[in-house]
Amino acid sequence: MGLDLDAERRAQLWRQVESLVEGYAAGVAELPASPRLDAGEIRARLSAFRFDAPVEAGEALEFAARQLTEFQVHTSHPLYYGLFNPKPTAMGVFADALVAGFNPQMAAWSHSPFACEVEEHLVRAFGERFGYEAESTDGTFCSGGAEANHTALLAALTSEFPYFGERGVRGLAAQPVFYVSAEAHHSFHKAARLCGIGGGALRAVPVDDGLRMRADALAAMIEEDRRAGLAPFLIVATQGTTNAGVCDPIPEVAEVARAERVWLHVDAAWGGAAVLAPSVRHVAEGIAGADSITFDAHKWMSVPMGAGLYLTRHRSILSRTFSTPTAYMPKEAAGLEVTDPHLHSMQWSRRFIGLKVFLSLAVAGWSGYEETVEHMVRMGARLKEELGRSRWRVVNETPLPVACFVDEDGGDAQEIVNRVLASGRAWCSTTVLRGTERVMRACVTNYATCEEDVVALVEALNAARG
Numbered sequence: 099m100g101l102d103l104d105a106e107r108r109a110q111l112w113r114q115v116e117s118l119v120e121g122y123a124a125g126v127a128e129l130p131a132s133p134r135l136d137a138g139e140i141r142a143r144l145s146a147f148r149f150d151a152p153v154e155a156g157e158a159l160e161f162a163a164r165q166l167t168e169f170q171v172h173t174s175h176p177l178y179y180g181l182f183n184p185k186p187t188a189m190g191v192f193a194d195a196l197v198a199g200f201n202p203q204m205a206a207w208s209h210s211p212f213a214c215e216v217e218e219h220l221v222r223a224f225g226e227r228f229g230y231e232a233e234s235t236d237g238t239f240c241s242g243g244a245e246a247n248h249t250a251l252l253a254a255l256t257s258e259f260p261y262f263g264e265r266g267v268r269g270l271a272a273q274p275v276f277y278v279s280a281e282a283h284h285s286f287h288k289a290a291r292l293c294g295i296g297g298g299a300l301r302a303v304p305v306d307d308g309l310r311m312r313a314d315a316l317a318a319m320i321e322e323d324r325r326a327g328l329a330p331f332l333i334v335a336t337q338g339t340t341n342a343g344v345c346d347p348i349p350e351v352a353e354v355a356r357a358e359r360v361w362l363h364v365d366a367a368w369g370g371a372a373v374l375a376p377s378v379r380h381v382a383e384g385i386a387g388a389d390s391i392t393f394d395a396h397k398w399m400s401v402p403m404g405a406g407l408y409l410t411r412h413r414s415i416l417s418r419t420f421s422t423p424t425a426y427m428p429k430e431a432a433g434l435e436v437t438d439p440h441l442h443s444m445q446w447s448r449r450f451i452g453l454k455v456f457l458s459l460a461v462a463g464w465s466g467y468e469e470t471v472e473h474m475v476r477m478g479a480r481l482k483e484e485l486g487r488s489r490w491r492v493v494n495e496t497p498l499p500v501a502c503f504v505d506e507d508g509g510d511a512q513e514i515v516n517r518v519l520a521s522g523r524a525w526c527s528t529t530v531l532r533g534t535e536r537v538m539r540a541c542v543t544n545y546a547t548c549e550e551d552v553v554a555l556v557e558a559l560n561a562a563r564g
């Protein structure tokens with residue numbers, strides 16, 4: 099039939115998978131960090147698969163691994179200075195294989211009690227790291243930060259307008275509006291559309307010279323919007339912006355949220371890991387007061403994609419936002435004090451996302467993560483020093499390991515980065531700060547990146563300067 103393979107063949111294929119994965123991990127540093135962008139070549143190779151005749155299993159695996167080797171940015175490369183995408187932890191890779199093999203269905207608690215309890219255990223453990231009280235912490239695993247931020251909007255809407263779930267936007271007396279910094283992640287623009295409140299509901303609050311949200315401007319915008327008859331329902335502070343790793347002043351933003359009685363969400367998708375390391379923990383000051391938090395374990399905690407977390411200190415809000423009971427879902431857990439994930443989150447059928455976090459954390463411990471985050475922070479500081487030595491001016495201010503920089507000799511940021519990528523020696527990118535200034539961006543994203551790799555990036559940039 100082709101769907102199953104006999105035990106002996108499976109054993110051989112497991113060995114093949116092991117050798118492909120381990121061979122990739124051992125040799126990735128020798129590969130060009132970024133791929134040839136040749137869609138024609140990829141499509142030509144895929145055109146051999148017409149699915150009218152079965153392909154031998156070992157050949158199919160070999161094919162997939164070869165193309166992945168040739169056609170992807172290698173986030174496991176030690177000179178990958180990218181957009182928060184990890185070299186995956188070994189335990190995370192094993193966990194994903196276990197999850198695929200056991201295939202727990204987490205829509206209903208009774209189908210996968212262990213998996214559901216692992217995720218709840220992790221929600222409480224992470225809530226505690228962010229300073230939440232155990233009794234009031236709730237949350238859910240998500241595909242990533244975008245889904246967590248979307249959840250944040252829906253939950254805040256439901257909290258402010260209790261009939262939102264039933265009546266939708268048409269049931270609201272006033273247009274809801276929410277506030278993010280001009281440097282916030284664009285998943286909020288998308289979430290505004292998905293919630294039906296429209297992209298115009300997003301208010302981009304100006305930032306100060308350090309790219310942090312200005313609390314005074316935030317307060318003034320809210321006042322003006324209220325005068326115009328709009329309904330502010332949410333403020334989002336970012337802890338670790340995507341562009342520049344900058345952290346909004348949470349205590350000042352929280353003060354405005356308190357005064358205005360508006361829900362406060364902190365998008366700590368990447369920068370939330372700062373709470374794990376004493377040298378940078380101060381950037382998270384005030385986060386325990388947030389009504390909800392986005393955190394992505396598939397960023398700085400280096401578990402394989404995708405593992406987002408939405409956390410809240412309001413125990414009933416997720417159920418109020420998502421509960422839609424049906425007759426056909428399993429009822430074996432009725433009467434038990436447990437949570438059915440499909441009544442408590444956006445997804446229905448769901449994969450066991452939490453296992454890769456659980457096993458990575460169980461084996462490394464908080465102390466292992468503390469050491470890793472501290473190492474990466476040191477590498478970030480070293481990178482900024484090394485850039486300065488070669489006349490690259492760092493233009494962002496953050497203790498977190500993201501450097502945004504320009505060429506003091508006036509070289510064009512995009513051209514320089516294009517040359518670095520074409521050389522295959524490293525991966526970094528460009529972005530725009532303050533709406534106009536194109537800069538180069540390098541983030542220490544890979545936990546295996548060491549001082550030599552930092553020096554090698556700066557050498558690659560120097561060579562690309564021409």
Ligand SMILES: Cc1ncc(COP(=O)(O)O)c(C=O)c1O
Pocket residue numbers: 181182241242243244245247283285336338339340365366367368394404406
């Ligand atoms: C601050 C921030 N929030 C949200 C996201 C979206 O997360 P994801 O890509 O996991 O959906 C990102 C992605 O880089 C991010 O940097």
